[in-house]
Amino acid sequence: MGVLESLALGFATAFTPVNLLFCLIGVALGTAVGVLPGIGPTATMALLLPITFGFDPVTALIMLAGIYYGAQYGGSTTAILINLPGESSAAVTAIDGYSMAKQGRAGKALATAALGSFFAGTVATLFVALLAAPIADIALEFGPAEFAALIVLGLIASITLASGSTLKALAMIVLGLLLGTVGQDIATGTPRFTFGARELFGGLEFVSLAVGLFGIAEILRNLEGDMTRSVMVKKVEGLWLSRDDFRRIRMPVLRGTALGSALGVLPGAGHVLASFLSYSVEKRSSKRPEEFGRGAIEGVAGPESANNAAAQTSFIPLLTFGLPANSVMAILLGALYIQGIVPGPLVIENEPELFWGLIVSFWIGNLFLVLLNLPLIGLWVKMLTIPYRWLFPAIIAFACIGTYAISLNAYDVYAIAFFGLLGYALVKLGCEPAPLLLGFVLGPLLEEYLRxxxxxxxxxxxxxxxxxxxxxxxxLAALALVVAVLPTVRRKREVVFEEES
Amino acid sequence: MKLHDARKDLLAGAIFTGFGLAFAITSASYDIGTPLRMGPGFFPLVLGGLLVVLGIAIAVTGFIAGEGSDPGPVPWRALVLLVAALLFFGYFVRALGLVPTLLVTVTMAGLAGRSVRVVPAVVIAVSITALSVLIFVVALQLRLPLLGPWLGG
Structure with a gap:
C-alpha cells in the first residue's frame, strides 16, 4: 500500500463522527489537565484506560493520544499566562512567554505557541507517516536477542536524557522491573511474590501503578503546602500576529520542528530536551540575544514547536517496535493490550486502519487544538479558578471507580494506595517516577525475550x-550509561535542565 | 559531611536495598533454573541483587557527598486520610455498593485538604458522588451496583 492510499484510509477512519468526537474529547481533556496543576496526562490517561474497554481500538487510541498532545498545549497556556508550566516541556516557554504576557502581549505569545505547535505537529505527523513503515520493516528482522538488547538500550537511554541522579534512576528502573514480575510466571505458571493471594496472580494492575505513582503522589505533594492560589489573569487580547511577527517566528518554528522531530524519537524526556535545546539554539542564533528572557517571541516559537513535534514523533518507537519510549507511551501500550492488539512491527500491516487512523487523528487533533485554544482561551483560564479542595477529592473518586471497574478487584484499589505512598516517598527523596513505570511495563517483555x-x-x-x-x-547502551555518569556531561545536562523542576 | 544532609540519599538507599533484599530472598525460594531454562526465580533474583547493590551505592555516595536538602514537611494527616479513603473503597465497595462507599471515601479525601471542615467536605463529597454516578454509571454504562447487598441493593 502506498503512502497516499494509506493516508486516504487514515482519513476515512479518522473522519467518522465517533472518532472525530472522541478526538475532540481527548484534546479538550488534555488541554484541561495541562492547564490544571496536580494532574498530568499520564495519570489522566491511566484513569481513562478502563472506560475505553468498550470502544473500538482506534477510537480508544485516538482519544488517549489526544489527551497527551492536548496537555502540551494546555501546559504552555498556563506557562505564558501565569508563569506556571503545567508540563515540564513548557517550562522554557514560561521564560519569554510570561515576560510577553507581563508586557500585555499575552495574545501574541499564545497565538505564536498555538500556530508554531500546529505547524510542528503537522510536519512531525508527516514524518511519522513516512518513517514508520520502513522502521517497522527493520523491526521485523529483530529476533528475541535484539529485542532484549533494544529494551536494555531504551531503559538506559531514558535515564541519560532525564534530569537528576543517575544511580537513583537506575534503581527506579530495577525496582520497576521487579514489580513487573509479581504474579504468575508466564513460562512456568509459578505464582511469584503473591503472598498466596489469588487476587495477585494476574500481577499488579498497571493502572493502579500509574494512578498511584503519578496521581496520588502528586496530590500528596500538593497538600504539603498551601494550595490556595490567587490567579489574576488580565483579559487576553490581540491574538493576531503582525507581518513582522511572522517574519521573526518563521525560522525558529522551522528549526524547532526539526529538532523536536529528531529528539522525540529518543527514549525518556526527549520532548523536554527538545524544547530546552531549541531555546538555546534560538538565543545563540538570534541577532538580538539580549531580548531573550525579556519577551522575545522567538523564545516562545522555537521551544513550543520543538516540544509539539517531539510529542508526535515519540509515537514512532511504540508504533514500530511496540516499545514505549516514555510513561505516556507505556499507557498507550497498556491500551493496545487491553484491546487485544499485540503491539509491534506487525501492527501497521495487520491493523492499517488503526495505525493510519491514529496518524491522521494527530493532525485533526492539532487543528482542534488551535481552534480550542485561541478563541476559547478564556474558558481554560477560568478552569484555574477551580479550588484545589474540589479537585483532588474528584481525582480520588475517579481513581477508585476507574481502577475498580477494570476487573472488580479490591486489590487493584489497595495497590493505588501502596503505589501512591511509595511514589510519594521516592519522589520526595529525589527519585523520578517515570523510569519505574517504564521498567514495570518493559520487565515482563524483557524477561520473555531473554528467555x-x-x-x-x-x-x-x-x-x-x-x-x-x-x-x-x-x-550503545553501555555508551549511554557512560555518558549518563560522566561528570562533564552531567554538568551540561544540569544546565539544560536547570529550569525544570 | 553531616548525617543530616545526606538523609535523603540514605533513606532512598535504604528503601531500594530493602525492596532488593525482599525480592531476592523470596525469589531464592523459587526454582532458579539454568540460563538455558530460566526458572521463575532467575530474573527476580538477579534484579533483586542488582537493586541491593544500587541501594547501597546511593546511600554511600549520598554519605560521601553529604549533599541534599531536607526532605521537607510531610502532610501526615492528608497521607493517613487518603490511604484510609482508598482502602475503605476497596474493602467495602462490593458490600455497600458504589454510592455509600464513594460518599465516605470522598468525604475522607476531602478532609485531607488543609483547613477543610466536615460540612464543606460532605458537600464536596455529595456533589462529586453525583457527578461520578452521572459520568460512570449513566453515561459510560459501567456495571457497578449503586447499592450493595448489605443495603438490600
Missing part, C-alpha cells in the same frame, strides 16, 4: 554479543 533468546541459543549467553544488531545496541 527465548537463551533457549534458541541453547543457553549460550554470548548470543547477545555475537549477533551484530544486538551487539551494537548493547554497545
Amino acid at each position: 527465548r533468546a537463551l533457549t534458541i541459543s541453547q543457553g549460550d549467553a554470548t548470543v547477545f554479543l555475537t549477533r551484530p544488531i544486538s551487539l551494537s545496541l548493547l554497545v
